[in-house]
Amino acid sequence: MTYNILIAGFGGQGVLFAAKQIASAGMALGKNVTWLPSYGPESRGGTSNCSVVISDEEIGSPLVIKPDCLIVFNLPSFEKFEQSVKPGGVIFSDSSLVDRKSTREDITVHYVPASGAASDNNLTGFANVIMLGKFIKETGLFDSEKFLNHLIDNIPPSRAALIDKNRSAYTIGSGL
Amino acid sequence: MAKVLMKGNEAVAEAAIRSGCRHYFGYPITPQTEIAEYMAKRMPKVGGLCLQAESEISAINMVMGAASAGVRAMTSSSSPGISLKCEGISYIAGCDLPCLILNVQRGGPGLGGIQPAQSDYWQATKAMGHGDLHLIVLAPSSVQEMASLANKAFDLADKYRMPAMLLADGALGQMMEPVDLDGIKAPEAVCKPWATCGHDGKRKKNITNSLYINPDDLEKTVIERFARYETVKANEIMYEEYLTEDADIVVVAYGITARICRSAVAMARAQGVKVGLFRPITLWPYPYEALGRLADTASRFIVSELNMGQMIDDVKIAINCRRPVDFCGRTGGVLLTPEEILNAILGGKK
Structure with missing residues (x-):
């Protein structure tokens, strides 16, 4: 099985971090994984996106053009990538920032008020982790408890103060 | 050790250090700047040197100096920067010096773009500087190979006293994949009796040189070098x-x-x-x-x-x-x- 994920938003929203957590969890499960960020002009202050491929096979292209799963944190990304999702695929849209509904009827769309939930809970900057909680809950890609533990383990000791915030954000996302 | 998730640029830098490279000279250019960033962090901790030169030309000439002294040295750049290094690479080939040059290719010609390309194939394999010369050119296809072929390139460069190039691209440099660095090791000792590392009056002086005014002398060095290229062809082809x-x-x-x-x-x-x-x-x-x-x-x-x-x-x-x-x-x-x-x-x- 090969699962293609595309995560997109503005620079600073934690797109690359969230993508890395998914790739890292896949690696921990013994899967082949690739993580490829956009590094062009769009990453210099504009939109940022990242391709993650998780597979039982050897991975060919690391670039995701037709995602099974799209996670978006801003309207430009939603508009740019909505039509690229494979039929039967899924979109997670931060509905606090994207006030658009998908016109697609052949995919599942989760409207997740991640940024709103982050600011309501004194977790500004953690909308990406809230979204990860929702993403794992809905896709069942990884065991949720293991994924959270893996995420916590990846936080360097110098940033231990962020452990509780990540845990809270993830738990909130899992409950949305 | 378990596999770690690393960018190709980071993996190649770590592999170089594990291969015994303690001298890195570079100049920033997308999409390979993470190499210099990684070297700047790691080299001081292993007693090595990471130096940002004032230009690509300066960096490759520093590599020539370090390689002359017999140490494992490397530089990295992306396409336009590699063009600038060509003169120095030709001198390094002419001096029979081993070193590693990494090209994380981007689109060209000219300043081109910053996205992945393989447009420097001709340059790397046919025309890497003036004169009759070759480099050993290795093409990694994964982050794991960015590491393992960097290690191999250092070994081959030392074995045949010639520069080796790792020809990668922006996608391999920027992407992360699981990589196992356990097998990446420095050789026990590499004998370099030709190195210009100081002799304290105890032996005849060594000279590294690519200038031969007499055509017969120059022709002889080139023919000898091409005989060595034949042994590379006979022994080192990989596919x-x-x-x-x-x-x-x-x-x-x-x-x-x-x-x-x-x-x-x-x-x-x-x-x-x-x-x-x-x-x-x-x-x-x-x-x-x-x-x-x-x-x-x-x-x-x-x-x-x-x-x-x-x-x-x-x-x-x-x-x-x-x-x-x-x-x-x-x-x-x-x-x-x-x-x-x-x-x-x-x-x-x-």
Whole structure:
């Protein structure tokens, strides 16, 4: 099985971090994984996106053009990538920032008020982790408890103060 | 040790350090700047030196100086920066010095773009500076190979006293994959009796030099060097074959493109098409003979690259023009998709 994920938003929203957590969890499960960020002009202050491929096979292209799963944190990304999702695929849209509904009827769309939930809970900057909680809950890609533990383990000791915030954000996302 | 998730740029830097490289000289350019960043953090901790030179030209000449003294030295850049290094690389080849040069290619010509490309194939394999010279050129196709081939490149450079190049691209540099660095080790000791490292009056002085005013003297050094190139050709060719045994069509690709072609080959096989993949790992020396043998059974070849078809001639030479050679490529920083290559396999010519 090969699962293609595309995560997109503005620079600073934690797109690359969230993508890395998914790739890292896949690696921990013994899967082949690739993580490829956009590094062009769009990453210099504009939109940022990242391709993650998780597979039982050897991975060919690391670039995701037709995602099974799209996670978006801003309207430009939603508009740019909505039509690229494979039929039967899924979109997670931060509905606090994207006030658009998908016109697609052949995919599942989760409207997740991640940024709103982050600011309501004194977790500004953690909308990406809230979204990860929702993403794992809905896709069942990884065991949720293991994924959270893996995420916590990846936080360097110098940033231990962020452990509780990540845990809270993830738990909130899992409950949305 | 378990696998770690690393960018290709980080993996190659860590592999260089584990291979015993303690001298890195660079100058920033996208998409390879993470190498200098990684070296700047790690080198001081292992007693090494990471120096940002004032230009690419300066950096390659620092490599020449360090290599003359017998230490493992490297530089890295991306396409426009590599062009600047060509003069120094020619001098290094002329002085018979080992070193590692990494090109994380981006689109060209000129300043071009910053997205992945393979448009420096001709430069790396045919024209890396003036004069009669070759570099050993290795083309990694994964983050793991960014590490393992960096290690191999240092060994080959030392063994044959010549510069080695790792020819990567922006995607391999920027992407993360699981990588196992356990096998990446420095050799016990490399004997370099020619090194200009100080002799304290105890032996005849060593000189590294590429200037020979007398043509007969210069010709002799070049002929001796080319005899050494023949031993490299005889001993060091590397390639990988995938489903070529019964293949009627053979796709030839290296680096990032080879792995995308592998997906396309698997897709075509699922449709019953007898197609295989031949992946040169050494671009110089090129695996002419191994590829040529496939023309005994295959009826068609497809070259796939992120350029305008720079490897086509090498494939034609390898198969002695016995079969048609088609081309499927993108350039300017656009990555090929497996579907585009599949179309070429299924008969569409691009």
